[in-house]
Amino acid sequence: MILSVKNLSIEIDGKPAVRGLTFYVAAGEVLGVVGESGCGKSMVNMALMGLLPDGVNASAEQMEACSVDLLRAGPRDWRALRGGKMAMIFQNPMSALNPCLTVERQLKESVLQARTGMSRASARAEALRLLDRVGIAHAGARLKSYPHELSGGMAQRIMIAMAVASAPQLMIADEPTTALDVTVQAQILQLLEEIRRDTGMALILVSHDIGVIEQCAHRVQVMYSGQIVESGDVGEVIASPCHPYTRGLVAAQPGRSGLPPKSRLTTIDGSVIPITEEVEGCRFRLRCSRTDHRCEQPQRMRRAAANSYRESRCHW
Amino acid sequence: MATTLLGVTLLAFFLIRVAPGDPVLLLIGERGSDPEQYREMVVRLGLDNSLIVQYLQFVVSALQGDLGVSVVSQQSVIGELLARWPATIELGVSALLIACLLGVPAGVIAAVYRNSVADFLIMSVSIFGYSIPVFWWGLVLIMCFSIGLDITPVAGRIDILYDIPPVTGFMLMDTLAPQVVQEYGFSAFGSALGHLVLPALTMATIPLAVFARTTRSSMLEVLSEDYVRTARAKGLSEFRVIWRHAFRNALIPIVTVGGVLFVTTVITGAILTETIFAWPGVGRYIVNSVYARDYPVIQASILLIGIFVVLVNGLIDYLYGAINPAVGRRDSAS
Amino acid sequence: MQARIAIGFRLMPGGWGNIGFLVLVSLLLLGFIAPLLLDLSPYRISAELLAPPSWNPLSVPVLGTDDLGRDMFARLVYGARCSLGIGFVVVAVSLVIGVGLGLLAGVYGGWLDALIMRLVDLLMCLPSILLAIVIVAVLGSGLGNAIVAVTIIGIPRFVRVVRSMTIQEMQKTYVMAAFASGSSRLRVLWSEVLPNCVPPVIVQAALGFSDAILEIAALGFLGLGAKPPVAEWGAMLADARPFIESHPLLVVMPGACILLTVLSFNLVGDALRDRLDPKLARL
Numbered sequence: 001m002i003l004s005v006k007n008l009s010i011e012i013d014g015k016p017a018v019r020g021l022t023f024y025v026a027a028g029e030v031l032g033v034v035g036e037s038g039c040g041k042s043m044v045n046m047a048l049m050g051l052l053p054d055g056v057n058a059s060a061e062q063m064e065a066c067s068v069d070l071l072r073a074g075p076r077d078w079r080a081l082r083g084g085k086m087a088m089i090f091q092n093p094m095s096a097l098n099p100c101l102t103v104e105r106q107l108k109e110s111v112l113q114a115r116t117g118m119s120r121a122s123a124r125a126e127a128l129r130l131l132d133r134v135g136i137a138h139a140g141a142r143l144k145s146y147p148h149e150l151s152g153g154m155a156q157r158i159m160i161a162m163a164v165a166s167a168p169q170l171m172i173a174d175e176p177t178t179a180l181d182v183t184v185q186a187q188i189l190q191l192l193e194e195i196r197r198d199t200g201m202a203l204i205l206v207s208h209d210i211g212v213i214e215q216c217a218h219r220v221q222v223m224y225s226g227q228i229v230e231s232g233d234v235g236e237v238i239a240s241p242c243h244p245y246t247r248g249l250v251a252a253q254p255g256r257s258g259l260p261p262k263s264r265l266t267t268i269d270g271s272v273i274p275i276t277e278e279v280e281g282c283r284f285r286l287r288c289s290r291t292d293h294r295c296e297q298p299q300r301m302r303r304a305a306a307n308s309y310r311e312s313r314c315h316w
Numbered sequence: 317m318a319t320t321l322l323g324v325t326l327l328a329f330f331l332i333r334v335a336p337g338d339p340v341l342l343l344i345g346e347r348g349s350d351p352e353q354y355r356e357m358v359v360r361l362g363l364d365n366s367l368i369v370q371y372l373q374f375v376v377s378a379l380q381g382d383l384g385v386s387v388v389s390q391q392s393v394i395g396e397l398l399a400r401w402p403a404t405i406e407l408g409v410s411a412l413l414i415a416c417l418l419g420v421p422a423g424v425i426a427a428v429y430r431n432s433v434a435d436f437l438i439m440s441v442s443i444f445g446y447s448i449p450v451f452w453w454g455l456v457l458i459m460c461f462s463i464g465l466d467i468t469p470v471a472g473r474i475d476i477l478y479d480i481p482p483v484t485g486f487m488l489m490d491t492l493a494p495q496v497v498q499e500y501g502f503s504a505f506g507s508a509l510g511h512l513v514l515p516a517l518t519m520a521t522i523p524l525a526v527f528a529r530t531t532r533s534s535m536l537e538v539l540s541e542d543y544v545r546t547a548r549a550k551g552l553s554e555f556r557v558i559w560r561h562a563f564r565n566a567l568i569p570i571v572t573v574g575g576v577l578f579v580t581t582v583i584t585g586a587i588l589t590e591t592i593f594a595w596p597g598v599g600r601y602i603v604n605s606v607y608a609r610d611y612p613v614i615q616a617s618i619l620l621i622g623i624f625v626v627l628v629n630g631l632i633d634y635l636y637g638a639i640n641p642a643v644g645r646r647d648s649a650s
Numbered sequence: 651m652q653a654r655i656a657i658g659f660r661l662m663p664g665g666w667g668n669i670g671f672l673v674l675v676s677l678l679l680l681g682f683i684a685p686l687l688l689d690l691s692p693y694r695i696s697a698e699l700l701a702p703p704s705w706n707p708l709s710v711p712v713l714g715t716d717d718l719g720r721d722m723f724a725r726l727v728y729g730a731r732c733s734l735g736i737g738f739v740v741v742a743v744s745l746v747i748g749v750g751l752g753l754l755a756g757v758y759g760g761w762l763d764a765l766i767m768r769l770v771d772l773l774m775c776l777p778s779i780l781l782a783i784v785i786v787a788v789l790g791s792g793l794g795n796a797i798v799a800v801t802i803i804g805i806p807r808f809v810r811v812v813r814s815m816t817i818q819e820m821q822k823t824y825v826m827a828a829f830a831s832g833s834s835r836l837r838v839l840w841s842e843v844l845p846n847c848v849p850p851v852i853v854q855a856a857l858g859f860s861d862a863i864l865e866i867a868a869l870g871f872l873g874l875g876a877k878p879p880v881a882e883w884g885a886m887l888a889d890a891r892p893f894i895e896s897h898p899l900l901v902v903m904p905g906a907c908i909l910l911t912v913l914s915f916n917l918v919g920d921a922l923r924d925r926l927d928p929k930l931a932r933l
């Protein structure tokens with residue numbers, strides 16, 4: 001396992017937000033994470049990278065990445081991990097690059113972080129190679145650009161170049177394509193897939209878009225309001241979702257659920273409760289269409305079928 | 317910029333025409349009692365022309381460096397002002413340096429350790445500094461350091477023992493001129509520095525507080541930006557994250573405020589501080605001219621200070637572009 | 651009763667601002683009520699010149715007397731009345747003019763806007779104390795003219811916030827809808843635009859108060875504002891300068907009063923800004 005997490009909980013200002021997450025990622029695997037805005041996906045990613053903001057704290061029974069015990073990691077270990085075996089790319093590439101520094105300086109910084117003591121010239125050569133690797137033409141000229149001179153897709157490619165500079169074993173991509181045009185989205189996803197195949201790194205791919213997950217991921221876990229509500233093999237989960245929330249998500253996809261693509265999209269009624277709010281019983285209860293008396297009890301993850309590892313947080 | 321300059325010239329021009337009393341008398345003082353001279357002055361000043369022509373004449377002669385003659389000293393105003401300018405700049409720049417060197421790091425510390433004891437202390441001191449009446453603060457410093465501890469002089473730029481030929485007008489430089497060093501050694505420089513300390517500290521107080529506050533809020537804003545998170549995600553040390561990635565971006569508002577402060581420190585500070593410390597600069601000269609109702613001097617001072625402000629603003633715009641490569645693009649995009 | 655308490659709390663600026671607020675209320679009481687209750691005169695001359703403070707609230711020159719034998723406590727109390735009173739007049743007048751000009755500039759735009767904003771820029775780019783001195787130089791020195799000068803300098807801050815708020819509001823759909831439905835301009839301004847300007851204007855008023863008090867005191871100190879017998883903190887400070895070595899307290903006290911007042915206004919202003927200005931409060 002490249003990453004294994006057991007009972008990860010995150011508190012925001014002392015109030016529980018993410019509740020008891022247990023999951024793992026195997027080497028070379030793509031784990032898709034879906035869930036609507038505000039359900040805590042980014043919080044979990046930040047916890048994995050040790051980058052939680054002030055006032056937000058994580059605790060867990062076990063949290064291990066790339067054979068490092070994250071629960072016992074000090075600032076130095078975290079830094080080594082971040083600039084080394086783990087890397088992350090973000091939702092909005094334009095704001096994730098420092099507007100005051102050239103691409104060259106930011107990229108070389110990543111290169112030198114991974115390989116201390118490298119000469120300036122070879123760092124530059126490595127930066128050029130990386131730009132080439134992520135499919136940027138005229139790499140030499142691009143090195144001199146400032147972020148505001150780049151398009152969104154190009155900026156995300158550079159973020160990816162920075163992330164792979166250290167040849168990470170695990171990359172976390174937090175909605176890497178949400179801010180991009182559809183055509184660019186596909187290219188970026190393809191690039192990530194290529195790099196993963198070449199380097200054998202594992203990838204956590206976060207997205208709102210279950211279509212993206214279906215296309216790229218091996219396994220998927222669906223999050224709702226700070227909990228994993230369903231997990232399993234991508235194909236199986238999408239073909240026959242167990243949890244009512246997943247069902248809603250899948251049905252909300254255009255061109256699914258037997259409806260012709262242009263017809264009105266199914267949406268899940270009601271709005272999300274704040275992640276820090278306490279709910280008695282199942283957290284999806286207020287929006288679920290299949291509630292009965294059993295839903296008043298807190299739900300735990302159950303095996304959905306005897307012969308598979310699919311799990312769902314619903315009694316059905 | 318251009319409109320500001322225009323406004324300043326109009327302000328200076330109308331100053332004496334709005335003031336109660338005969339502008340001729342205001343401009344030439346007692347000499348006006350002689351009817352011969354009075355008529356000559358009316359013609360020379362073009363007061364028999366229309367206002368527009370008068371204004372143009374005023375601007376043209378100002379461009380030629382002729383801003384009239386002081387009523388009090390009968391000397392060329394521009395000469396008198398320029399002779400005092402270096403003293404004011406020397407004081408203002410020293411004060412701003414102190415303010416910047418102490419205020420900016422203090423603001424960064426306050427932002428990085430937000431809500432800590434250090435933050436609380438820095439912000440408390442800063443709001444005091446921000447509210448302090450400069451003229452009183454100068455007196456308090458004199459009480460403590462000159463009267464109480466007797467370690468700094470009370471007034472002037474240098475001990476009267478020293479006879480320093482003005483070369484640059486900047487006392488710190490002039491006292492290091494070879495012949496001065498030959499004659500007095502470095503004691504003249506020491507004396508000049510000693511005289512500079514209290515007024516510079518007095519003047520530095522308000523800008524220091526403003527620097528600390530601006531830096532803190534600017535840093536707080538930048539520290540929550542995505543690219544700071546990226547920098548951390550790269551595994552950079554906190555020191556690099558703060559100084560290389562955050563601070564550089566936080567500089568933009570700091571530079572802007574620094575420019576405004578430069579103007580207000582140099583001028584406002586000069587007017588009050590120079591009066592307290594008998595510092596022979598432009599500020600004290602202006603105040604004395606107001607006492608003496610020396611209108612040509614007041615008029616010329618407004619004009620010169622207006623030009624100074626415009627120049628400083630130009631410099632700030634330039635620095636702004638140098639720090640932030642996206643300036644042009646961003647402005648047009650938003 | 652509870653509702654009333656709640657309103658009282660809503661008026662409090664919050665945080666450190668509350669302390670500033672309480673100090674200001676005390677100063678106000680001291681300046682305007684104490685003279686009614688106690689036998690205080692800032693001008694009465696006693697035989698005891700430069701008496702040291704007794705620091706005993708029951709014995710009469712609590713804070714001593716000045717070089718003419720006038721009761722320092724009485725003079726400081728009247729100074730509070732003077733500073734707060736003048737501050738109020740200055741802020742009130744510049745607020746009314748500034749808000750009016752800001753609305754004009756924001757609503758009508760065009761050359762009127764350009765003219766007003768150029769004037770505002772001019773006033774803002776020159777250091778305020780210089781402007782005050784120049785205006786006093788033109789009008790002649792004296793407390794009245796100093797008040798006029800400081801009022802003029804206080805106008806731009808209001809023009810700017812009101813203008814930008816107005817322009818912002820005018821682009822909102824409901825304001826456009828109000829115009830489109832034929833409501834008169836004035837009516838829309840009064841009912842839709844002006845209420846939104848209130849919070850930033852209050853913040854500016856608090857900060858304007860502190861600037862006005864500082865500037866009036868500075869002019870008094872330079873001898874261009876209040877003239878000697880008047881019990882004004884700045885002028886008192888100038889009067890006391892010759893005694894800086896022998897009787898430092900005479901210098902310390904009026905300045906400390908100015909500092910306390912200005913500090914309180916700044917605390918209130920900052921707290922209000924944090925609370926009322928959503929853009930800054932976000933930090």
Ligand SMILES: Nc1ncnc2c1ncn2[C@@H]1O[C@H](COP(=O)(O)OP(=O)(O)OP(=O)(O)O)[C@@H](O)[C@H]1O
Nearest residue numbers: 012017036037038039040041042043044053056275
């Ligand atoms: N710095 C913070 N302090 C306190 N609460 C926060 C902070 N950042 C986010 N939150 C809260 O945590 C919750 C989870 O946010 P998170 O960013 O993890 O959601 P997300 O699933 O990534 O959503 P999105 O799809 O929009 O990125 C949100 O409801 C938000 O209100």
Ligand code: SF4
Nearest residue numbers: 282285288290295314
């Ligand atoms: S447990 Fe009940 S409420 Fe929760 S998802 Fe299942 S059916 Fe819906």
Ligand SMILES: [Mg+2]
Nearest residue numbers: 041042174175
């Ligand atoms: Mg997110």
